[in-house]
Amino acid sequence: MIRVGINGYGTIGKRVADAVRDQPDMEVVGVAKTRPNFEAERAVARGYDLYAAIEDRASQFADAGIETAGLVDELVAQSDVVVDATPSGIGAQNKELYEEYDTPALYQGGEDADVADVSFNARGNFDDARNADHVRVVSCNTTGLSRLLAPLREEYGVEKARVTLVRRGGDPGQTSRGPIDDILPNPITLPSHHGPDVNTIFPDLDIDTLGLKVPATLMHMHSVNVTLESEPSADDVRDLLEGESRIFCIPPEFDIDGTGKLKEYAKDLGRPRGDVWENGLWSESVTMEGNDLYLFQAIHQESDVVPENVDAIRAVTDSMDGAESIETTNSALGI
Ligand code: NAD
Structure with a gap:
C-alpha cells in the first residue's frame, strides 16, 4: 500500500483524500489543515487523522473541540508521497519541508x-x-485541454489549437470572488497563461488561449478550434473522443443544455459532491470545416484534477504504468 499524506484539506485536498482512500493500492495517512472549520470537522468525522499545519495555531483545533494527531511534519515523515493541496504559492513554501523528510x-x-x-x-x-x-499536477483547465489534445495529436496531428476559456468567477464556496455582474476579459493581454501551461505537457504544441471570467460558479466552458494536420470527418473525431475514458461525450438525447444540467446529471449519478471528473464535451458541437475542428467542452474545476493526482501518486512511486493506473483509478472512482 502506498501511504499518502494530504497537506491542505480544502476544495481539492478533501476530494483527493477520498479518491485515494477508494484506491486498492493506497491508504491515507492523514490530512493537514491550518485552522479549524467545517472541513476540519468533517475530516475527523470521515475517519482521517488530522494534523495541524502551523504549530503556533495548533491549539485552535483543541479550542474548537477538534482532535488532532500531531503536526504536519509527522504526517510528512510517515508518508510515501505527500499531495500538497494548499492555496497557490503555499506549495512552493512547503517544498523545503518535503525535501527535509525526503518525501516525494x-x-x-x-x-x-x-x-x-x-x-x-x-x-x-x-x-x-x-x-x-x-511533480505539479496541472490546473483544471490545462488538465481538460491536455485530455482533449493528446488523442487529437496522436490520431490526426495538430497544426494549431486556439481556445477561448470562459472561466467561472469562483468556486461555490469562494464567497469573496467575482465578478458578480460583469464579463471580464481575464487576463486582458494575450495569450492567457493557459496556453503556455499546456506547453508544460506538450512543449512542441502550437496553442493560443484567451481567457474570460463570468459570474458563474459551477464549471468552466472551453470554446475550442483545433486546426488538424489531416481532414477526418466529424463522426471520426466523435468516435475517437468517445473512446477516451476521461472525456464524457454528452449525447444529444440527454438534453443537457449547459453546465447546470451537467452538474445535475452528476448528482443523479450519485457522484460524491456532484463531481464531474471527466471533460463534459457536447457531441453535437463537434464540427469539421476543412481541417478545422470546433467543439465546446465544460470542465468541473473542483474535481477534474482529482483522478490525475491519484495517477501522479503511482507515477512518482513507479508502481504502475500509465494505462494501468488510469484504468485502476477510473474503476475505483466509477469513471
Ligand atoms: P482551498 O482554499 O479550497 O483549500 C486550501 C486548503 O489549504 C485550505 O483548507 C486551507 O486552510 C489550507 N491551507 C492554507 N495554508 C496552508 C498551509 N500553510 N499548510 C497546510 N494547509 C494550508 O484551495 P483549493 O481550491 O483546493 O486549491 C488548492 C490548489 O489547487 C491551488 O494550487 C489551486 O490553484 C489548485 N486548483 C484549484 C482548483 C479549483 O478550482 N478550486 C482547480 C484546480 C487546481
Missing part, C-alpha cells in the same frame, strides 16, 4: 511550473513523472 511531493496547478521537476497529466505525459520527486 505533488503540487497543484496554482503553483508556478518551476516548483516541480515535471508538470503532469496522466493522458499526456505519465512517463515523464515516473520516479520524480516533485
